[in-house]
Amino acid sequence: MKMENFLTILRSKTNPDLPLKTSFEKGFELFYNFLIDTFKRKEEEVAIFILDDRNILKFLYPIYLRKAGAIPKDYKKSFVWRLINAQKGIIDNDFKTAIHLNFFENAKEKNKSPEPIEKIMGLPLIKNDKVYGAIEISKKGKDEISA
Numbered sequence: 001m002k003m004e005n006f007l008t009i010l011r012s013k014t015n016p017d018l019p020l021k022t023s024f025e026k027g028f029e030l031f032y033n034f035l036i037d038t039f040k041r042k043e044e045e046v047a048i049f050i051l052d053d054r055n056i057l058k059f060l061y062p063i064y065l066r067k068a069g070a071i072p073k074d075y076k077k078s079f080v081w082r083l084i085n086a087q088k089g090i091i092d093n094d095f096k097t098a099i100h101l102n103f104f105e106n107a108k109e110k111n112k113s114p115e116p117i118e119k120i121m122g123l124p125l126i127k128n129d130k131v132y133g134a135i136e137i138s139k140k141g142k143d144e145i146s147a
Contacts, residue, residue, distance in 0.1 A: 046138075118138075
């Protein structure tokens with residue numbers, strides 16, 4: 001799906017007459033599915049984080065991680081905080097060897113067995129020099145070849 005098509009769909013699905021929260025969530029749901037389709041990833045390989053008023057990152061997607069916890073700003077091992085602090089995208093093709101927060105990586109959805117993240121890239125969501133969140137797109141697998 002091209003970005004122009006995504007924006008057209010987003011505009012058509014986001015009804016200005018609906019409460020902001022409903023339009024906001026629908027827009028991010030479309031964006032999440034756009035990332036999955038574009039990068040040909042599984043749902044558990046794409047994450048969207050929202051930064052709250054207390055500078056804590058919370059999962060917006062995947063939905064099953066919403067109740068798993070949050071990532072405080074002072075947690076230095078977090079990939080998502082590294083990219084937010086850098087205020088630019090980061091790609092790590094050897095993520096499995098990097099020191100990182102793997103609690104969420106090991107969280108299971110339903111009866112699926114979690115796989116380690118082999119490769120990851122992320123981008124902060126910034127508007128007018130203010131960070132609102134971030135996206136992460138990863139490749140999971142039992143080893144580098146299967147990722």
